[in-house]
Amino acid sequence: MPGRLIRAEGQATTGDVAADEAYAYLGATYELFWEVFQRHSIDGAGLPLIGTVHYGQNYENAFWNGEQMVFGDGDGEIFNRFTIAIDIVGHELAHGVIEHETSLAYKGQSGALNESLADVFGTLVKQYHAKHSVEQADWLIGVGLFTDEVKATALRSMKAPGSAYDDPALGKDPQPGHMRDYVDTTEDNGGVHINSGIPNRAFYLAATAIGGYAWEKSGRIWYEALCDEGLWDTADFSQFAALTVDVAERLYGVGVEQQSVRQAWVDVGVIA
Numbered sequence: 001m002p003g004r005l006i007r008a009e010g011q012a013t014t015g016d017v018a019a020d021e022a023y024a025y026l027g028a029t030y031e032l033f034w035e036v037f038q039r040h041s042i043d044g045a046g047l048p049l050i051g052t053v054h055y056g057q058n059y060e061n062a063f064w065n066g067e068q069m070v071f072g073d074g075d076g077e078i079f080n081r082f083t084i085a086i087d088i089v090g091h092e093l094a095h096g097v098i099e100h101e102t103s104l105a106y107k108g109q110s111g112a113l114n115e116s117l118a119d120v121f122g123t124l125v126k127q128y129h130a131k132h133s134v135e136q137a138d139w140l141i142g143v144g145l146f147t148d149e150v151k152a153t154a155l156r157s158m159k160a161p162g163s164a165y166d167d168p169a170l171g172k173d174p175q176p177g178h179m180r181d182y183v184d185t186t187e188d189n190g191g192v193h194i195n196s197g198i199p200n201r202a203f204y205l206a207a208t209a210i211g212g213y214a215w216e217k218s219g220r221i222w223y224e225a226l227c228d229e230g231l232w233d234t235a236d237f238s239q240f241a242a243l244t245v246d247v248a249e250r251l252y253g254v255g256v257e258q259q260s261v262r263q264a265w266v267d268v269g270v271i272a
Ligand SMILES: [Zn+2]
Pocket: 091, 092, 095, 115, 118
């Protein structure tokens, strides 16, 4: 990326809001992965976390380019700056973690799982940073990302997929929260940002049934499943569901954790 270094590790705030948010939230993401999962950065080997801000002109996105984070400023009409939401930063960095652990193909159900895992770790970054329990957490992704012009509470809702926005210009949040509403489409790589609502809701249901802090048990189960050799690059929802049930039993035995995970996937129609 072209540009100049405006804030290195350990340096004071710059007064550039996007730069200071990027710095804080890259740090918060590092903290979740290190303090909770003992993972030393994205690659598990201390990869420096670099972010470029003010990318392009009114650029309406943020992404992990395989080596670093890139943040746009948004157009100011629909989107605010993309550093505004801690879970969006966590989501994009989580794509880096996912890329290092598995190559979940970015289409159809495996792609929707890829998107959902990024939301799961994105919301865990947010919850861990705020020290919110499963009851205190809002389970929304991207609060603040839309401007006040848009009729929206967030970009996505893990608790109630499909309820994040309903706006005359943008339309309605298209996410389903149950397999009966699975969207078959060729758009969006087969609906990777749409059908991710289903595994997102499964995580929400499992986490709230287990209770406490989501990063402690349900987050641990999802993380171990992500790192498990049994997660194929073509995994579909039901294969991932079975893996999380197995991991829950491996970590906590046959008890409330395993039962809650299993029931969550039943409740979203992924397993019978
Ligand atoms: Zn994503």
